[in-house]
Each structure stands twice: as C-alpha cells, then as structure tokens.
Amino acid sequence: MTLTRFPRVPLGHFPTPLEYLPRLTAQLGGPRILVKRDDCTGLALGGNKTRKLEFLMAEAAAQGADTVLTTGGVQSNHVRQTAAACARAGLSCHLVLARAVAWDDPAYETSGNVQLDHLLGAQVHLLPPGTDRDGALRRMASALKKSGRTPYVIPSGGSNATGALGYVACAEELEAQADTDGERIDYLVHATGSGGTQAGLIAGFQAIASQTGVLGVDITAHAADLRGKVSAIAKDTLARLGGGDRFSKDALQIVEGYAGGAYGMPTEEMRAAVRLVARLEGLILDPVYAGKAMAGLIDLVAKGRFKDDQTVVFLHTGGMPGLFAYNDYFQEK
Secondary structure, eight states: OOOTTSOOOOOSOSSOOEEEOHHHHHHHTSSEEEEEEGGGSOGGGOOTHHHHHHHHHHHHHHTTOSEEEEEEETTOHHHHHHHHHHHHHTOEEEEEEEOOSOOOOTTTTTSHHHHHHHHTTOEEEEOOTTOOHHHHHHHHHHHHHHTTOOEEEEOGGGOSHHHHHHHHHHHHHHHHHHHHHTOOOOEEEEEESSSHHHHHHHHHHHHTTOOOEEEEEEOSSOHHHHHHHHHHHHHHHHHHHTSOSOOOGGGOEEEOSOSTTSTTOOOHHHHHHHHHHHHHHOOOOOTTTHHHHHHHHHHHHHTTOSOTTOEEEEEEOOOGGGGGGGTGGGSOO
16 A cells, blocks of 8 residues: 555655664553553654644645634644645645633643643633634634635544545554554554544555454543444545545444543543552543543553453553643642
8 A cells, every 4th residue: 555646745744763762661561561652753752643733734735725723622742733734835724713621721732732722822712611613613614715815624633534544644553653663553542533643544554454452541521423424434534545535434433432521621530540550650641531541541451451462552542731721730739
C-alpha cells in the first residue's frame, strides 16, 4: 500500500519513537507494554492531530483556501495544532470553541491549549454554553465566503477520511518499526474521541493485513455514537484506499467504562494513572485523552484482558498542555 498519491504537507517529526516501558510492565505484572510517542510529533508541543493535519492542510492548499476554520472544546488539542499548522502555512485561522466541559478551575479558559491558540495568532471565537458549534462553524464559513475569503472547514478532531489517512500512515510506520525491532504487536490501545484516529488505524492495519488488534478506550461517555462515527470514517477511508469499504466487525473494538461522567471531566482512576506513569517512567499524560486511556489499559491488564506473553502498544496521543487547565485537581493534598 502507498499513500504517495494523496497530497501531504510535512508538519511532524516522523517516525515517532516506539519505546519499551519496563517499570510499568513490571508494576502491572501482565503483558509487555510499549508506548508509541505521538506526543512527540513536534507541532506546537505535538500530538496525534499533526498526522491528520498533514493531509488536511494539503487538501486546503489544493482547494486554494486562504482561511481555515475548525472547532473543538476550549482545551482542544486539535484546534491548537490546527492553529500551528496555519501559522506554518501563512493562512488565517478561525477557531470556534465550545464550553463543552463544566469545569470551574479558574485556569481552564485562559491557560493550556487556549493560551497557545492565542499565542499562535488564531482568531478565537468562544461560544456561550449550549450553542450549536457546528452550526456556528457553518455560519462563519458562509460569512467569510461573502466577504471574499476562501475558507476550508476541518471537522472536530480533524476526523474525516482525509484526516484518517494520517493514521493509515501511522499503522504502516508502527508495523515497520516492530519489524525492525523484532516485535510482534498484539494490541494497540489508545484514547478514542472524535473517531478519526481509530478509523485510520483500523483501515491502515487492514490494508497491510496486520493482525494487530485496535482497542479504542472511549473518552466521550457516548460510546454508541462514537461507534457509528468510527465505522463511517473507517469505511470512507478504506474506500479512498481502493480496497472497498468493508472491514471485519471484530476490528471495531471500543472499550467503555473509563470516560467518567462526561467528556473532559476528570476521574480518580485517570489521576492515579497519570501519576503512576509519571513516577514510574517519567512519561507525562494528559487528563482528557491519554490519561483516561491509560487508566483503561491498567484496569484491562488487572482484569486479565491480555496474556502475559503478549505485547501491547499504548498510543500516546499527546495533549499535555491540558494538564495546566486542571491545575488544582493535580495538586498534592
């Protein structure tokens, strides 16, 4: 399989490292655990959205866009990396941010990702609670067109078939790294939210006939809706790759029970997982995505989900700036 026929703008540091976590592996007493460091993609502190943006920004350029619009929550990692990609490309960037998390830390709306959005020169539009952000995005795109601009709209999380190509590329990259290192990867575990990362991985591993299982840990608290999103994007991505739109129903595995009460709301299990990995491996996770996914992985190991002789890769999707928006929650008591 080759992705060279798809337009792509280089934005990240690839391949990202694949590292063994010996102290975490010993602590959990289960399978061999490695981490795929997509927190090290390099674009404005990195993260998984950089892979998607390489294809999305190339599509924007092909369409002659002079402005990029996207949406997310106040502490969205996606919008921060989109703002950075636009700065690199010299494009105007509008970010439609929703107050999607009922969190009352004073730092939440001024620090972390949103602070970087402003630093990167994006125009930030903070919506009142309850506003339909997709509708607001459409209205803004329409207004920009009327003013003579050529906008390109990126969906939340960069999650469509174009963005998912970034994780098709990641599947190929990971398979090549494992082959070079003599590793057999039984499972890849990651946080799944807007669906594009998981869809790209499913399509990518299917396209190269890999036996690696993809376990997406739901961080939305709406797993049924998420399952539909991942399925639709995976089918569209496979069709773009020329392999039809069929994939094994067993390939779509979403693990529930670790999102807490709502997207972005912290849990005690997440906090314990973030502290454990930091203190065992010097690895920093974020509270919204990777922290909850790691809490899920730790619990799955404890429940015997994996065999001791298996190898599990944890995909670190980045998002560390979000830690600073939850400052009080991580203070020692």
